[in-house]
Amino acid sequence: MIDPTCSDEVAGALADGRAVVALESTIFSHLGLPTPFNREALERCLAAVRDGGAVPAVTAVLDGVVRLGLSDAEHERILGPARKAAERDVAVAVGQGWEVGATTVSASVAIAAAAGVPVFATGGIGGVHRGAEITGDISADLDAIASHPVITVSAGAKAFLDLPRTLEFLETAGAPVLGWQHDWFPAFYTRSSGLPVPHRVDSADEVARIFAARSRPASGILLTVPIPVVDELDTAELDEVLTEALADCERAGVTGAAITPFVLGRIGAATEGRSVPANLALAENNASVAAQVAVAVAAT
Ligand code: PSU
Numbered sequence: 227m228i229d230p231t232c233s234d235e236v237a238g239a240l241a242d243g244r245a246v247v248a249l250e251s252t253i254f255s256h257l258g259l260p261t262p263f264n265r266e267a268l269e270r271c272l273a274a275v276r277d278g279g280a281v282p283a284v285t286a287v288l289d290g291v292v293r294l295g296l297s298d299a300e301h302e303r304i305l306g307p308a309r310k311a312a313e314r315d316v317a318v319a320v321g322q323g324w325e326v327g328a329t330t331v332s333a334s335v336a337i338a339a340a341a342g343v344p345v346f347a348t349g350g351i352g353g354v355h356r357g358a359e360i361t362g363d364i365s366a367d368l369d370a371i372a373s374h375p376v377i378t379v380s381a382g383a384k385a386f387l388d389l390p391r392t393l394e395f396l397e398t399a400g401a402p403v404l405g406w407q408h409d410w411f412p413a414f415y416t417r418s419s420g421l422p423v424p425h426r427v428d429s430a431d432e433v434a435r436i437f438a439a440r441s442r443p444a445s446g447i448l449l450t451v452p453i454p455v456v457d458e459l460d461t462a463e464l465d466e467v468l469t470e471a472l473a474d475c476e477r478a479g480v481t482g483a484a485i486t487p488f489v490l491g492r493i494g495a496a497t498e499g500r501s502v503p504a505n506l507a508l509a510e511n512n513a514s515v516a517a518q519v520a521v522a523v524a525a526t
């Protein structure tokens with residue numbers, strides 16, 4: 227079973243019942259954001275969690291050990307070369323002693339749950355890929371969100387995914403999807419995918435009450451937070467970029483777990499300076515909302 231080694235600060239906070247926010251490490255690795263913006267993203271997310279009154283706890287596998295809460299030197303390690311580790315890969319990373327396993331949403335939610343941390347923040351989640359009816363490519367993030375007792379805070383998912391099917395999957399899996407002060411499922415760079423969220427929430431206390439009232443103790447919740455208005459990108463421009471990125475991916479014959487990092491890289495390159503600032507702003511905003519939610523959950 228996953229048995230995370232917590233930093234002293236995280237262990238202390240958990241023992242005292244103080245708020246902790248888990249963060250994934252794939253987004254901060256070269257798989258998620260280009261250097262030096264990955265460092266900026268990490269620093270801004272850590273600060274946003276602390277400013278919100280919670281303790282940040284980055285997840286990773288370092289030298290074959292599952293970790294929750296890292297030192298400054300260990301944060302440095304996840305900014306360098308890393309192997310992508312989804313939930314199922316965590317066991318492999320431990321068994322094989324991977325030097326740096328960058329944990330995805332699914333892995334991070336599993337690690338947070340194992341340590342008793344009920345709130346986790348990321349940028350965007352993985353989802354059902356377009357064409358999944360042929361390829362079967364559905365991110366392990368969705369099952370993990372639904373089946374671990376953790377609130378995942380994200381800006382929805384990028385529109386290169388099949389967002390209607392992503393929402394359908396979460397419904398089938400039994401995960402409530404809540405819109406933070408917003409009626410629409412966000413599409414990462416844009417505030418609305420055009421799809422309504424099943425339920426809107428307006429306060430962290432409301433999220434905490436919903437979390438406490440769920441029918442299955444082992445299940446989770448997805449809280450979607452739209453990118454701040456000032457940071458939103460233009461939908462028409464993005465549509466073109468996403469279509470081109472997916473076509474490139476197919477032409478290059480990229481498959482499986484490599485698809486998401488490949489498409490993220492293409493989107494970043496095609497939108498040059500615009501997508502990265504948006505990505506950083508939404509990740510920081512999610513971390514800030516997650517801290518509020520963690521404080522509310524800790525108080526219930
Ligand atoms: N979407 C993003 N940025 C990311 C990811 C997804 O906009 O960094 C990463 C997250 O770590 C997520 C993972 O958990 O990709 C999903 O990968 P896959 O599609 O292979 O399940």
Ligand code: MN
Nearest residue numbers: 363365482483
């Ligand atoms: Mn996949």
